[in-house]
Amino acid sequence: MSPAPWDSAPSQDIFFVLVTGANSGIGFGIAERLIDEFLTTRSLTAHLVLIPTTRSEKKSALTVGGLREHAKRFASTSEALRSRAGPNYDPKDTTRRVHVLSIQLDLCKFTSIRQAADQLVGGTLTSYSSDDHFESLVDVRIPRLDAVIFNAGIGGWTGLNWPKVFHNIFTAGLIQATTWPTFKASMAGHLVKPLSSTGGIGASEVMGEVFCANVFGHYLFAHYLLPLLSRKSNSSGSLAPGRIIWESSIEPVWENISLDDFQAIKSRAAYESTKRLTDILSLTATLPGSQPYVQSFLQVKARESPEKDATIPPKQYLIHPGVVQTTLFPLNAFLFFWYRVVLYISRWLGSPWHNITPYNGACAPVWLALEQQEALDAAGAELIKWGSSTDRAGNCRVKKTEVEGWGWDGRVEDRDALLRDAEKDVTRKKVGRKAGAVDLTQERRVEFEAVGAECWQEMERLREEWEARMDGLGSA
Numbered sequence: 001m002s003p004a005p006w007d008s009a010p011s012q013d014i015f016f017v018l019v020t021g022a023n024s025g026i027g028f029g030i031a032e033r034l035i036d037e038f039l040t041t042r043s044l045t046a047h048l049v050l051i052p053t054t055r056s057e058k059k060s061a062l063t064v065g066g067l068r069e070h071a072k073r074f075a076s077t078s079e080a081l082r083s084r085a086g087p088n089y090d091p092k093d094t095t096r097r098v099h100v101l102s103i104q105l106d107l108c109k110f111t112s113i114r115q116a117a118d119q120l121v122g123g124t125l126t127s128y129s130s131d132d133h134f135e136s137l138v139d140v141r142i143p144r145l146d147a148v149i150f151n152a153g154i155g156g157w158t159g160l161n162w163p164k165v166f167h168n169i170f171t172a173g174l175i176q177a178t179t180w181p182t183f184k185a186s187m188a189g190h191l192v193k194p195l196s197s198t199g200g201i202g203a204s205e206v207m208g209e210v211f212c213a214n215v216f217g218h219y220l221f222a223h224y225l226l227p228l229l230s231r232k233s234n235s236s237g238s239l240a241p242g243r244i245i246w247e248s249s250i251e252p253v254w255e256n257i258s259l260d261d262f263q264a265i266k267s268r269a270a271y272e273s274t275k276r277l278t279d280i281l282s283l284t285a286t287l288p289g290s291q292p293y294v295q296s297f298l299q300v301k302a303r304e305s306p307e308k309d310a311t312i313p314p315k316q317y318l319i320h321p322g323v324v325q326t327t328l329f330p331l332n333a334f335l336f337f338w339y340r341v342v343l344y345i346s347r348w349l350g351s352p353w354h355n356i357t358p359y360n361g362a363c364a365p366v367w368l369a370l371e372q373q374e375a376l377d378a379a380g381a382e383l384i385k386w387g388s389s390t391d392r393a394g395n396c397r398v399k400k401t402e403v404e405g406w407g408w409d410g411r412v413e414d415r416d417a418l419l420r421d422a423e424k425d426v427t428r429k430k431v432g433r434k435a436g437a438v439d440l441t442q443e444r445r446v447e448f449e450a451v452g453a454e455c456w457q458e459m460e461r462l463r464e465e466w467e468a469r470m471d472g473l474g475s476a
Contacts (some may be wrong), residue, residue, distance in 0.1 A: 001124055004140040006047040012238050013046040016145050016228075017369055019118075020105060021152025022052030023059040025326035026247075029358025030149055032070050033366045039071075040080045041370065047097045049142070051118075051125070053105040053116065053152070056288055060102035064127060068134055071098045075133075086221040093371070095133040101140070107217025108150055108209060110184060110194045110470055117224030120145075127416075136403065145228040147243040147369040150221075153214040155328045156270045160335075162186045175351045176394045179323055180251055186268050195469060205469065208263030210270035215277055218246070219459055220299075220466075226295050226300045240373035243315035245365055250320050250387060252276035254404045255433075262458055275320075277455060279385060281401055282338060282412065283317035284452025287381055293456035297463070315382055317368050320401060321361030322353040324338065352389040352399060352426035362441055363396040374421035382409045391426050399427045405448035407440035435445035 006014045017034060021027040031052050036119075037049045050067065050140070054060045066377070075081060077090035082089045103119055106112040118143055119125070130136035164183035177183075192209040194217075207216065222244050230244030256272040257280070264273035284290045298313040325340050340356065347354035355361045364386045368376070377383075387408075388398040400408045408429060409411065418430045428430070 001141055002138045004137065005096070005135050007047065009045065009047055009070070011296070013043055014049065015042070015046065015370075016049045016051070016142060016147075017052040018053065018145055018148045018225075020053045020148075020150055020221075022102075023054040023063045025328060026321050026324055026358045026361050027151040028063070029324075029360075030151060030365050031361040033359055033362040034369065035067065035071050036074050036078075039074065040078065040084075040096060044085060045097070047099065049099045049101065051120075054102060054103050055104060055106050057104060060104060060463055064100045064102050064129075066099075067100045068095075071095050071100075072176070073210060080104060090132055094364060096135065099127075100134075101127050101137060103442050105152075105221070107213050107221070108192045108194055108457070110217075110220065111218060113221050114224060114470070117221060120225065121227050135437050140188075140272055142228065144239070145225060145242055146229075148222065148225060148242070149231065149245045149247065149365050150218040150367060151247045151365070152218070153247075153274075153328075154208040154210055155184075156186055156190050157329055158187055159330055160183045162431065165228070172435060174342070175346045175349055178346045178461055179234050179351060179432075180253075182349045182435055184269075185331070186270065187269070188268050190270060191265065194466070195473065208265040211263040211265075211274050211277075211454060212273035214271070215281075216459070216462065220463060223297060223463065226298065226311075227315070229314040230298075230300055233312055233361050237298065241312055243369065244314050244316045245368050246278050246282045246318050247365060248278045248282075248318055248320045249275040249383065250322060250401065252279060257451075259454060259458075261279045262455075267298070278463055279318060279406075280448070280452050280455050281459065282316050283383060283385065283403065283406055284449055284456065285316045287452060289449055289453035291458040292360075293453070293460045296460050297456070315376075317376075317381055319364040319366065319368055319384065320387045322355040322390070322445075323351075324358055326353050327360060340373070347390065348392055350392070350431075352391070352397075352432040353387065355388050355390050357396075360390055360394065360396050361388050364404065367398045372399035378410055380401075384408065389426050389432070397425075399432070400429065401438060402429070404437070405440070405451075407445070410445065412440050412442050412445055440467050 018055040019027055042204045052063050054063055075094040104117050124139040124141055126139055127137045138139040161183050168177040170180045173288050190209040190214050192205055231239055231241055252272045252275040256269055256276040261267055264270035267273050286295050288404040300311050343354050343356050385401040385403050387399045389397050402408055421429050
């Protein structure tokens with residue numbers, strides 16, 4: 001094991017963050033924004049250790065190279081950095097504090113999830129290439145993770161349903177139609193064999209593919225990363241709890257999820273179903289009904305955490321990137337261009353959710369990753385779905401997002417609450433609200449919590465079932 005460049009820095013001056021699916025789209029934008037905001041807000045001696053995951057070594061190499069080039073450009077052109085550092089500013093002093101290490105992770109292959117977690121928890125990471133801006137990192141250990149941002153996922157869409165495109169726009173209006181679209185074509189029945197590569201017992205078992213990629217794969221990965229995300233209760237207290245940041249979408253509504261089709265196998269809106277499930281899991285994680293299952297999920301195995309060193313579990317937060325144009329939705333080059341034009345028109349017409357670029361969509365997850373713990377606790381951040389939003393000029397803000405059955409923060413408010421909203425401009429609650437949204441009632445709030453407990457129970461049941469299968473394969 002080699003010494004790491006950050007070994008001599010104080011613990012509070014090192015930030016370890018992992019982003020899944022970071023080779024393109026929103027994930028890459030999150031990684032870029034993490035570099036920029038970390039360098040401009042943290043100490044001039046602080047180190048950022050950024051771990052993007054991809055599904056192949058080639059993609060990892062390209063991602064590391066791309067993020068290093070971004071760090072070079074930002075360090076060389078940022079006036080904010082120059083003004084902070086003074087007249088003797090050298091961009092190389094800045095880039096040498098940015099360390100990018102990538103691992104391979106396939107969320108639809110459970111052996112890949114375990115291998116990636118084992119490498120992070122008990123193994124080492126390497127990034128051989130180096131230049132005068134970046135050091136070569138060989139067999140370095142990752143002692144902890146301060147935040148993990150679960151961005152990776154798949155849509156499961158096949159294209160556009162053109163009759164629904166025109167119907168959606170003419171009946172709901174352009175902004176509503178491009179924020180909560182009903183015209184995405186999708187087929188039901190997407191399945192995956194998460195243990196198929198191992199053969200033997202369990203090889204024929206299947207799981208909903210979109211569910212596995214968007215929710216369950218991350219769920220397993222988070223559980224295996226608990227030794228890095230948890231904090232020892234007898235520590236000095238200088239380190240904030242680890243953070244699990246779940247990425248959802250602005251789209252899901254109440255009817256998108258069915259407990260009878262928990263893995264969204266029969267659904268023609270599997271993506272929206274998994275994002276609704278993500279909302280429910282995160283927002284109910286601290287509620288009494290979910291606690292028995294959440295505590296089981298967040299329990300570090302005894303061999304990894306001796307009883308004398310009881311752990312403080314990570315906190316769980318929820319974000320969405322707004323409306324961002326990526327290749328996740330399959331469009332040809334012609335439609336891709338004109339869809340982008342339509343999104344800009346929606347923003348100019350007053351939508352706060354049309355961020356369009358991955359970098360703008362990264363506003364909320366990066367804010368949640370880097371914000372001081374005291375500020376998040378004071379805001380009750382665990383009970384809020386935080387969205388990336390922009391004004392007409394494209395200036396980014398973090399905005400609370402209404403969730404059907406939960407409201408903005410789980411509180412039942414009176415009808416005048418929107419009029420008394422103290423926020424300004426695009427961050428006001430009524431700005432960007434879905435047409436036809438119904439104020440939260442106590443009955444719906446109770447139902448949301450009950451559904452949350454059921455969802456947590458089923459997730460834990462599935463985790464224990466699939467882990468038993470994996471253990472059986474290992475024994476065999």
